[in-house]
Amino acid sequence: MINFQNVSKIYQSNSHETIALDDATFRILPKEFVSLVGKSGAGKSTIIKLLIAEEKPSKGKVMMGNYEVAKLRMKELPSLRRRVGVIFQDFRLLPNKTAAENVAFALEVAGRTQEEIEEYVPQAMDMVGLKDKMRNFPKELSGGEKQRVAIARAMINHPDVLIADEPTGNLDPINTWDIIKLLLKINELGTTIILATHNKDIVNFLDRRVISLENGRVIRDEQKGRYILV
Amino acid sequence: MFLTKLFRTIKYGFLRFWREGSLSTATVAIVFLVLVGFGGLILFNTISNKTLGYIQDKVDISVYFKPDANEDEIIRMQKSLQQMTEVKSVEYVSKDRALEIFKERNVNDQKISQALEVVDTNPFGAYLNIKARDLKDYAAINAYLDKDAFKSEVDKISYTESAAVIERLKKIKITVEQSAFVLLIFIVATAALIIFNTIKLAIHSNRDEIGIMRLVGASNYFIQGPFLVEGILYGILGGIMATLVIGGGIYYLSPYMRIFVPDLDGWNYFVSNSFRFLVYEVLFGILLGVVSSYIAVRKYLKI
Numbered sequence: 358m359i360n361f362q363n364v365s366k367i368y369q370s371n372s373h374e375t376i377a378l379d380d381a382t383f384r385i386l387p388k389e390f391v392s393l394v395g396k397s398g399a400g401k402s403t404i405i406k407l408l409i410a411e412e413k414p415s416k417g418k419v420m421m422g423n424y425e426v427a428k429l430r431m432k433e434l435p436s437l438r439r440r441v442g443v444i445f446q447d448f449r450l451l452p453n454k455t456a457a458e459n460v461a462f463a464l465e466v467a468g469r470t471q472e473e474i475e476e477y478v479p480q481a482m483d484m485v486g487l488k489d490k491m492r493n494f495p496k497e498l499s500g501g502e503k504q505r506v507a508i509a510r511a512m513i514n515h516p517d518v519l520i521a522d523e524p525t526g527n528l529d530p531i532n533t534w535d536i537i538k539l540l541l542k543i544n545e546l547g548t549t550i551i552l553a554t555h556n557k558d559i560v561n562f563l564d565r566r567v568i569s570l571e572n573g574r575v576i577r578d579e580q581k582g583r584y585i586l587v
Numbered sequence: 588m589f590l591t592k593l594f595r596t597i598k599y600g601f602l603r604f605w606r607e608g609s610l611s612t613a614t615v616a617i618v619f620l621v622l623v624g625f626g627g628l629i630l631f632n633t634i635s636n637k638t639l640g641y642i643q644d645k646v647d648i649s650v651y652f653k654p655d656a657n658e659d660e661i662i663r664m665q666k667s668l669q670q671m672t673e674v675k676s677v678e679y680v681s682k683d684r685a686l687e688i689f690k691e692r693n694v695n696d697q698k699i700s701q702a703l704e705v706v707d708t709n710p711f712g713a714y715l716n717i718k719a720r721d722l723k724d725y726a727a728i729n730a731y732l733d734k735d736a737f738k739s740e741v742d743k744i745s746y747t748e749s750a751a752v753i754e755r756l757k758k759i760k761i762t763v764e765q766s767a768f769v770l771l772i773f774i775v776a777t778a779a780l781i782i783f784n785t786i787k788l789a790i791h792s793n794r795d796e797i798g799i800m801r802l803v804g805a806s807n808y809f810i811q812g813p814f815l816v817e818g819i820l821y822g823i824l825g826g827i828m829a830t831l832v833i834g835g836g837i838y839y840l841s842p843y844m845r846i847f848v849p850d851l852d853g854w855n856y857f858v859s860n861s862f863r864f865l866v867y868e869v870l871f872g873i874l875l876g877v878v879s880s881y882i883a884v885r886k887y888l889k890i
Binding site: 409432436437438439443449466468471510514 | 588592595602606804809
């Protein structure tokens with residue numbers, strides 16, 4: 358379970374402050390599918406950065422299970438990040454590794470054996486429909502294919518939570534829906550999904566919980582929400 | 588578990604090196620150039636030391652005795668000199684031997700041979716050739732010889748004649764030693780900076796990748812390992828190439844070195860020391876590669 362308790366994030370630069378997140382409080386239960394919506398700069402990415410400990414909150418607590426994320430030591434971060442899968446708008450694949458190696462990398466860092474890697478990687482590539490492109494390098498894949506490799510990598514360690522930061526932002530409509538269907542399938546298998554997006558059609562189609570953000574504040578939190586932003 | 592990790596680290600080090608072909612080639616080229624400078628300096632130092640040693644070996648003090656000097660006295664003087672710590676060797680050349688040497692040297696000069704026959708007696712005195720352990724010791728030996736006790740038998744001492752040469756050689760030796768040391772420090776510092784910056788740039792171009800690895804949950808060791816392996820590869824390849832090129836250079840220059848110092852066979856010297864030289868070059872290269880990689884990657888590990 359994820360719990361944000363009165364969390365604020367303020368960036369200091371020279372003389373002025375930028376409030377990226379302002380006193381946000383919400384809970385996300387296991388197996389939920391939650392969309393974070395809002396314009397650019399509303400605070401979606403800040404919430405994600407706080408969840409994976411890329412940033413620390415200025416005020417408040419971010420809890421993941423029993424752990425306070427900001428209090429984890431540098432050494433403990435890798436194990437947190439293996440429990441949370443993340444996919445990004447810009448895919449963030451390792452350019453010098455093939456598709457299969459990118460997926461295998463997540464297993465290697467978790468200390469899995471070569472036998473396990475040889476068994477799980479083809480399964481994961483099959484799940485995202487890319488078994489025939491395992492040996493291709495990222496530059497040889499289309500945007501949709503890259504994002505599917507990123508999903509396979511994020512899912513291979515069976516994380517409790519999958520965070521998707523604008524995963525369809527760089528994709529055409531057909532690929533967009535393929536990715537959303539894949540996320541729904543993963544959610545059905547029991548993984549919590551946090552989807553940050555400003556794609557109105559996706560949010561309305563999903564018909565799941567929606568947390569709306571504006572200027573760093575949570576302005577709406579509805580169980581079967583729609584994309585409503587002025 | 589540890590072996591699996593080690594195997595993966597080495598595998599990814601090699602893979603990185605191979606897949607980033609042009610970057611790796613450029614870095615190895617820089618390491619190679621720096622190591623050629625480093626190795627060249629070591630060799631220059633060794634050869635100049637050898638040359639100086641050779642010249643130093645030619646310097647000696649000769650004590651010429653009067654033709655009627657008592658041989659026992661000379662032998663006694665030789666023994667007392669041999670006991671001095673400053674003295675490396677004392678060679679005794681008797682009256683007869685001195686004559687022989689003179690005859691040998693002038694065997695083609697008939698006038699001199701005839702003159703010697705006319706004289707019929709041996710006009711030469713015996714002499715001692717004294718070699719010191721170090722150039723600076725000649726002054727002490729000269730002071731010892733200058734004592735009154737020896738004056739009655741001694742005709743002349745050659746030190747005063749060669750004093751200027753000895754002083755000059757001393758100065759050259761000190762200058763060469765000091766400048767080689769300064770130059771070595773300069774080269775090592777420059778080398779370290781150049782290699783550090785080259786590797787830093789190479790790793791800087793991988794900063795996004797390091798960030799991604801962190802986000803996927805890779806530990807620092809897992810990220811850093813392959814970069815360190817790459818650093819080792821730069822050192823090994825650069826070191827081997829530098830040794831080969833320096834070897835080639837010495838093979839080519841060796842005959843010219845002989846013109847200056849006939850006893851110095853640069854090529855043979857290099858061949859008999861090539862393994863040790865290679866080890867120095869490779870170790871220095873690895874040290875620079877690994878330390879640079881370590882520092883450069885650390886900068887991007889704090890996400």
